[in-house]
Amino acid sequence: MPARGLRRRPRQIAASVATYAAAVVVGAFAIVPLYWMVVTSLKPQAEVRTAEPVFWPSEVTFARYADVVERGFFTYLTNSLIVAGTVTVLGVAFAAFAGYALARFDLSVKRYLLLLVLATQMFPVVVLLIPLFTVMRNLGLLDSYIGLIVTYLSFSTPLAVWILRGFFQGIPAELEDAALVDGCTRFMALTRIVLPLAGPGLAACAIFVFIGAWNEFLFALTFISQDSMRTLPVALQAFTGRSGIDFGAVMAFSTLFTLPAVVFFLFVHKRLSTGMVSGAVKG
Amino acid sequence: MMSASTTTSGSRRGRNSRGGPDVGTPVLPGGPRRFTRQWFDNRALPWLLLAPALLLIFGLVGYPVVRTFYLSFHEAGLASLVSGDMDFIGLDHYRHIIGDPHLRRVFLVTVVFGLSCVVATMVLGVAVALLLNRPFKGRWVLGVLVLLPWAMPRVAAATVWQWLFHDQYGLVNWVLVQLGLEGFDGYAWFISPLPAFFAIGVVVVWGAFPFVAISVLAGLQSVPDEVLEAARIDGATAGQRLRLVILPMLKPLLLVLVVISTIWDFKVFDQIYVMTQGGPARSTEVLAIATWREAFTQLNFGLGSALAMAMFVILTAITIVYIRMIREEEGL
Numbered sequence: 001m002p003a004r005g006l007r008r009r010p011r012q013i014a015a016s017v018a019t020y021a022a023a024v025v026v027g028a029f030a031i032v033p034l035y036w037m038v039v040t041s042l043k044p045q046a047e048v049r050t051a052e053p054v055f056w057p058s059e060v061t062f063a064r065y066a067d068v069v070e071r072g073f074f075t076y077l078t079n080s081l082i083v084a085g086t087v088t089v090l091g092v093a094f095a096a097f098a099g100y101a102l103a104r105f106d107l108s109v110k111r112y113l114l115l116l117v118l119a120t121q122m123f124p125v126v127v128l129l130i131p132l133f134t135v136m137r138n139l140g141l142l143d144s145y146i147g148l149i150v151t152y153l154s155f156s157t158p159l160a161v162w163i164l165r166g167f168f169q170g171i172p173a174e175l176e177d178a179a180l181v182d183g184c185t186r187f188m189a190l191t192r193i194v195l196p197l198a199g200p201g202l203a204a205c206a207i208f209v210f211i212g213a214w215n216e217f218l219f220a221l222t223f224i225s226q227d228s229m230r231t232l233p234v235a236l237q238a239f240t241g242r243s244g245i246d247f248g249a250v251m252a253f254s255t256l257f258t259l260p261a262v263v264f265f266l267f268v269h270k271r272l273s274t275g276m277v278s279g280a281v282k283g
Numbered sequence: 284m285m286s287a288s289t290t291t292s293g294s295r296r297g298r299n300s301r302g303g304p305d306v307g308t309p310v311l312p313g314g315p316r317r318f319t320r321q322w323f324d325n326r327a328l329p330w331l332l333l334a335p336a337l338l339l340i341f342g343l344v345g346y347p348v349v350r351t352f353y354l355s356f357h358e359a360g361l362a363s364l365v366s367g368d369m370d371f372i373g374l375d376h377y378r379h380i381i382g383d384p385h386l387r388r389v390f391l392v393t394v395v396f397g398l399s400c401v402v403a404t405m406v407l408g409v410a411v412a413l414l415l416n417r418p419f420k421g422r423w424v425l426g427v428l429v430l431l432p433w434a435m436p437r438v439a440a441a442t443v444w445q446w447l448f449h450d451q452y453g454l455v456n457w458v459l460v461q462l463g464l465e466g467f468d469g470y471a472w473f474i475s476p477l478p479a480f481f482a483i484g485v486v487v488v489w490g491a492f493p494f495v496a497i498s499v500l501a502g503l504q505s506v507p508d509e510v511l512e513a514a515r516i517d518g519a520t521a522g523q524r525l526r527l528v529i530l531p532m533l534k535p536l537l538l539v540l541v542v543i544s545t546i547w548d549f550k551v552f553d554q555i556y557v558m559t560q561g562g563p564a565r566s567t568e569v570l571a572i573a574t575w576r577e578a579f580t581q582l583n584f585g586l587g588s589a590l591a592m593a594m595f596v597i598l599t600a601i602t603i604v605y606i607r608m609i610r611e612e613e614g615l
Binding site for chain 1: 320324325328329330331332333335336337339340342343344346347348350351354364365410411414417419421422424425427428429430431432433434435436437438439440442443444446447449451452454457489493494497501505536539543550552553556557571574575578579584587588591592595606
């Protein structure tokens with residue numbers, strides 16, 4: 001740290017006050033909807049719809065959670081976990097290989113491939129829906145996990161390739177070159193040097209793919225007609241339709257739907273913030 | 284940049300470089316095995332690595348795109364979609380789109396709404412990233428908090444925000460009234476287009492800014508300290524360092540984020556579907572909703588496909604402009 005003059009102090013204090021104020025505003029914007037969701041789901045019925053909001057319930061009730069679970073929540077949860085989990089593992093693996101190839105090899109078709117990858121993202125998913133619906137119907141894959149998994153891979157892999165390519169480019173090629181000099185094959189250099197270094201990138205990408213599959217609403221709505229095969233977003237939409245103005249129950253379902261995503265997120269968050277690359281190069 | 288030459292000059296024979304007696308012994312050039320390995324590493328391997336992703340992209344995106352293009356020139360109802368027999372009607376669907384005042388309005392609304400969301404998302408995302416890059420107590424708390432909107436499923440977020448925007452018992456109206464805006468007492472957000480779009484926009488930006496913020500933060504942290512220190516020694520103020528050093532270094536990243544945000548915000552579907560279903564009176568229909576409505580409630584898959592193709596063209600045009608800019612930056 002360079003020495004700072006005393007005259008800078010008032011400005012620094014003003015800056016730090018502004019920083020904290022901004023932090024509080026941003027933090028509130030981010031957290032209040034989630035807080036309100038959880039609190040609404042735990043309130044006694046009389047405190048949900050009030051002119052003056054009740055920020056802290058007089059007593060906590062879990063009755064709505066029991067109700068939501070009774071109405072098939074775990075079935076929907078299992079469906080969502082199977083679909084999103086499989087998509088994450090396969091999608092990140094495919095994307096890591098492709099992203100590495102695009103980042104490191106001087107392929108003549110590279111510029112077209114990148115365009116293609118981006119182009120796949122531009123196409124409104126609403127429309128992939130029509131032909132894919134026909135295909136899945138003909139293959140008998142409606143109301144199946146495979147139908148959803150394969151479909152979700154199609155739209156999550158391209159952007160994952162794009163993101164991982166960026167991460168791989170950020171990893172100095174010298175590190176691999178050193179490994180290659182030491183006798184590694186390319187593939188070993190990829191799996192032993194680059195992928196561990198790309199840990200934060202892979203984590204970010206895995207989160208991205210998982211959240212995408214966990215969130216997906218439109219395909220699930222179209223492909224799944226059996227209630228027992230519904231994933232959570234579609235189930236929530238149906239639940240909201242059935243529950244009408246029972247905001248407490250809807251918020252309870254939303255909370256349970258949101259919870260696994262948040263836990264997963266915070267679990268890998270550590271890996272996101274570790275600057276492994278900067279450590280390797282600077283250290 | 285490419286390491287082919289390094290590979291050639293540096294690679295050793297044999298795969299087990301660890302522990303073998305020949306470790307550290309230089310290998311003479313030549314030999315068929317070495318040639319094979321080099322060929323494999325530099326020619327075959329890239330394509331093997333690309334293969335799974337390419338199969339997915341071509342099979343599950345390429346085919347449907349071509350199929351949709353085909354459908355947009357045909358009269359396709361549900362029965363003919365399943366059986367495959369349909370009448371070719373040329374550009375009729377496209378003529379219909381141009382002639383229909385509601386659909387013309389949908390295009391305008393999509394562009395204005397999409398761009399507004401992109402600008403708001405980028406500004407908020409970069410601002411939050413700069414904030415998170417400052418040292419202050421409890422920074423990690425804020426770092427976790429801003430991740431949460433991103434982690435929250437869109438359907439759940441839209442459901443919760445719908446409750447927050449409730450006219451009688453919503454938290455948003457209550458806060459606005461507390462801030463002295465009495466007009467928001469019992470204000471109904473979803474009975475006219477502009478407020479409804481504002482509410483939807485808030486939900487979209489709320490869900491999208493964390494991704495931008497976290498990505499920009501990662502970029503900010505990758506700016507070498509030496510560069511910033513040099514700028515500081517040269518007398519650059521914090522504002523100058525941001526404007527003249529940090530942002531130019533992050534320009535490629537920012538461009539990519541703008542591309543991604545544009546693509547996402549032009550395709551917004553879930554939030555609108557959950558919050559207004561395109562209403563009132565179809566006034567909050569954007570292209571994605573209109574496409575879905577034509578295809579899956581009117582069962583006019585041909586017109587739906589034509590709308591989607593139009594949207595594809597718009598997004599392609601915007602993206603090509605961005606890609607040009609990225610290419611100039613990266614020399615791709």
